[in-house]
Amino acid sequence: MSQTFVTIARFPYSTEAEIIKGRLESDGIQVFLKDNITIDTDPLVSQAIGGIKLKVLAKDEDKAREILASIQxxxxxxxxxxxxxxxxxxxxxxxxxxxxxxxxxxxxxxxxxxxxxxxxxxxxxxxxxxxxxxxxxx
Missing domain, CATH: 2.20.25 (N-terminal domain of TfIIb)
Known part of the structure; x- marks a missing residue:
């Protein structure tokens, strides 16, 4: 279970996703971005594929969501x-x-x-x- 990634946020473009990724990684949370290369290649498909998915390990989900809420x-x-x-x-x-x-x-x-x-x-x-x-x- 601890090696399973869960999606905690979605972003239309990679800039904000990369900033949030850096913030979470600075707190020791392992982060994976899904579909960021596809959207960077063709930004018009962002809406069609559901944006860039920010994923963290299931064991870090609560801590990551707490950090996301604090930087809203x-x-x-x-x-x-x-x-x-x-x-x-x-x-x-x-x-x-x-x-x-x-x-x-x-x-x-x-x-x-x-x-x-x-x-x-x-x-x-x-x-x-x-x-x-x-x-x-x-």
Whole structure:
């Protein structure tokens, strides 16, 4: 059982997977990346094959998951301090883009048809604990 690898995370590209691999290996956890060479060769197949699988030995799974949870990236302000949710006060805040008005919808459609990036994108924060959405303060 101790020589069996289990998947603890998946990544669309190898850059983040390599960083996490290095972090886990620095704590003495043996790590194996599956499908990283395939995706590095042709990044467009990442979605089709389920991304890069980060695998660790079954005996190290709990420790590896604990390390992964401790380095989860959440939003911070300009001073590097975690952003607090205005509703619950917790710090598990994610930044995401949204289409909320006619201008951003038209921008998305034009960008989709022409294959370019949208020129009008609106961003908001969302709390992972209470699911409150709130705007970025400017």
């Amino acid at each position: 990236a959440y939003s911070v302000n300009d001073d590097g301090e975690p952003i607090s949710c205005p509703n619950c006060g917790k710090h598990r805040i994610e930044l995401y883009s949204t289409i909320t008005n006619f201008k951003s919808l038209v921008s998305f459609i034009i960008g989709f048809i022409s294959g370019t990036l949208p020129f009008s994108t609106r961003y908001q924060y969302k709390c992972e604990d209470c699911h409150t959405e709130f705007p970025i303060k400017t």
